Amino acid sequence: MDQIKIFAPATVANLSCGFDVLGCCLDAVGDEMLVKKNDLKEVRIVKITGQDLPMQADQNVAGVAVKALLNTLGSKQGYDIEITKKIKPGSGIGSSAASSAGAVFAVNKILGEPFNARELITFAMQGELLASGNAHADNVAPALLGGFSLVRSYLPLEVLSLPVPSELRLVVLHPMIEIKTRDSRSIIKQNVSLKSAINQWGNLGAFVSALYTEDYELLGRSLQDEIVEPVRSILIPYFQELKKIVSAKGALGFGISGSGPSVFALCKGEEIALKVKKAMHAFYSDKNIDFELHLSGINKQGIKVL
Amino acid sequence: MDQIKIFAPATVANLSCGFDVLGCCLDAVGDEMLVKKNDLKEVRIVKITGQDLPMQADQNVAGVAVKALLNTLGSKQGYDIEITKKIKPGSGIGSSAASSAGAVFAVNKILGEPFNARELITFAMQGELLASGNAHADNVAPALLGGFSLVRSYLPLEVLSLPVPSELRLVVLHPMIEIKTRDSRSIIKQNVSLKSAINQWGNLGAFVSALYTEDYELLGRSLQDEIVEPVRSILIPYFQELKKIVSAKGALGFGISGSGPSVFALCKGEEIALKVKKAMHAFYSDKNIDFELHLSGINKQGIKVL
Numbered sequence: 311m312d313q314i315k316i317f318a319p320a321t322v323a324n325l326s327c328g329f330d331v332l333g334c335c336l337d338a339v340g341d342e343m344l345v346k347k348n349d350l351k352e353v354r355i356v357k358i359t360g361q362d363l364p365m366q367a368d369q370n371v372a373g374v375a376v377k378a379l380l381n382t383l384g385s386k387q388g389y390d391i392e393i394t395k396k397i398k399p400g401s402g403i404g405s406s407a408a409s410s411a412g413a414v415f416a417v418n419k420i421l422g423e424p425f426n427a428r429e430l431i432t433f434a435m436q437g438e439l440l441a442s443g444n445a446h447a448d449n450v451a452p453a454l455l456g457g458f459s460l461v462r463s464y465l466p467l468e469v470l471s472l473p474v475p476s477e478l479r480l481v482v483l484h485p486m487i488e489i490k491t492r493d494s495r496s497i498i499k500q501n502v503s504l505k506s507a508i509n510q511w512g513n514l515g516a517f518v519s520a521l522y523t524e525d526y527e528l529l530g531r532s533l534q535d536e537i538v539e540p541v542r543s544i545l546i547p548y549f550q551e552l553k554k555i556v557s558a559k560g561a562l563g564f565g566i567s568g569s570g571p572s573v574f575a576l577c578k579g580e581e582i583a584l585k586v587k588k589a590m591h592a593f594y595s596d597k598n599i600d601f602e603l604h605l606s607g608i609n610k611q612g613i614k615v616l
Numbered sequence: 617m618d619q620i621k622i623f624a625p626a627t628v629a630n631l632s633c634g635f636d637v638l639g640c641c642l643d644a645v646g647d648e649m650l651v652k653k654n655d656l657k658e659v660r661i662v663k664i665t666g667q668d669l670p671m672q673a674d675q676n677v678a679g680v681a682v683k684a685l686l687n688t689l690g691s692k693q694g695y696d697i698e699i700t701k702k703i704k705p706g707s708g709i710g711s712s713a714a715s716s717a718g719a720v721f722a723v724n725k726i727l728g729e730p731f732n733a734r735e736l737i738t739f740a741m742q743g744e745l746l747a748s749g750n751a752h753a754d755n756v757a758p759a760l761l762g763g764f765s766l767v768r769s770y771l772p773l774e775v776l777s778l779p780v781p782s783e784l785r786l787v788v789l790h791p792m793i794e795i796k797t798r799d800s801r802s803i804i805k806q807n808v809s810l811k812s813a814i815n816q817w818g819n820l821g822a823f824v825s826a827l828y829t830e831d832y833e834l835l836g837r838s839l840q841d842e843i844v845e846p847v848r849s850i851l852i853p854y855f856q857e858l859k860k861i862v863s864a865k866g867a868l869g870f871g872i873s874g875s876g877p878s879v880f881a882l883c884k885g886e887e888i889a890l891k892v893k894k895a896m897h898a899f900y901s902d903k904n905i906d907f908e909l910h911l912s913g914i915n916k917q918g919i920k921v922l
Contacts, residue, residue: 327817328817328821329814329817330814330818331814331817331818331821332821460818460821460822460825461818462818462819462821462822462834462837462838463815463818463819463837463840464815464818468822468837470821470822470825470834472825498810499810500809500810500811501807501808501809501810502807502808502809502810502813503806503807503808504804504805504806504807504808504843505806507808507813507816507817507843508635508636508637509769509770510813510817511633511634511635511637511813511816511817511820511821512636512637512766512767512768512769512770513768513769514817514820514821515634515637515638515766515768515776515817515820515821515823515824516766516768516774516776517821518821518824518825519766519776519778519824519828522825522828528768528776531768531769531774532768534769537810537813
């Protein structure tokens, strides 16, 4: 195989109760990537459509992730990477993760799969390190594995796949103000009260339990975050108003997607999700802020070959 | 019904990764209690066998818990409570919880069960407040509900029951040095690093997942605690040595039971648990510290009528 075309989906990390350890994969939004072997012994970003992103491989998350993979293999093979960006950088739905994870997935396929999906996470995390200054796995893991991913441990890396209740829908609103993950991380306090931490791990444990028991109401109640949301939500226009609006329309819960500014409403079933989407659209339409809205199911497969 | 005799089991709280939110119920150790109506409109502790504990109802956790229940009902009925203590106070395996939870369970039965087991947790927590200065639920909940309990939220109180993998065994070593829960709590820092907190909730999420998937190895790997164990383990003689010994004998994991000084080894199957127990016995026998050892399965029922 000399070339491959893939779909690299958007992801929602943190999910309120699981900062830096929990994420899920969307099926409604994603980038496309075309990766081809070249004879130049060089990894090149040859084309980026849809966004203005660095073309130098060392400055591009896809380039950095692929190089990490090739270095581990000791391979000198070169690759040309074309990216059709549909996930906006800085949106908070795993734009850099889609590029990083998509690129290593594609190259790994061309090479005959020397690595499994879990091993690819480590390489893709190098892209996240470049993008945000922090090699977090809660976007690249669900992008590669699909469904819900839980990072039990970073050192050594251990990622679990959790079950996906079939009626779950996410409505994601992206207010088009850019917040860099790096900046959004810098406002988080590096120490937290034990009391808040206890509440957080109680909720995360309950969220995991609810995925197994398909207890949708419990999933909603577990979407609590008293550590990150109080500071990050200030950066997101009308966060508290949106929370009230989606709750009134029957959403199970509401929170910040990754480092924001995107927010998500967790819903049971397409019908409620459509109502929630409509209400968010109506509310944001007169706010003089450009926005995008996505209604998505949970993508169980993750990145796929097109 | 005018009187009832019950068995109130010991419990292991925290389980390393779930400080203040996780606990499980043992079947090998527990108190017996006899509760009888009296005509004095008064709650009395009439007899305590096996330990020297306060006989005044307002100073005894069982008395305080029963009064909380009766106050909620607006009942003036009096009760005589006899306690045969087999769980040593200050051992860290839920001695106060067994008395508090056992007493409200018994009175509730005599009254024709006006409350369900989850509602009784709140009353039993008043006993914990008296014992430790903190109304924690991670012992009284598993004592009342059996199995594994997870406290998702304290305000409002919401407790989940989690599945019990059938081959799980706990070997509990109680070095007979007394550590009061109150003192043991006071050495814990009220602020924790975000990094440690993230590791903790990743591990708790994984522990919950492993209970559902019966992944014993993952249960063991998830028994990590970098928040409380580093400070509390200093109070426990030979903690680090014990950890190594039980690991060498095949235990899945090892940690502090509740606020200590008891420690527990989590094992898969009776055979390994027996080996672990034997090794702990051999190691502790020449240390000039009195100790007790319990090998226990997980008690799925909780408190029961005798």
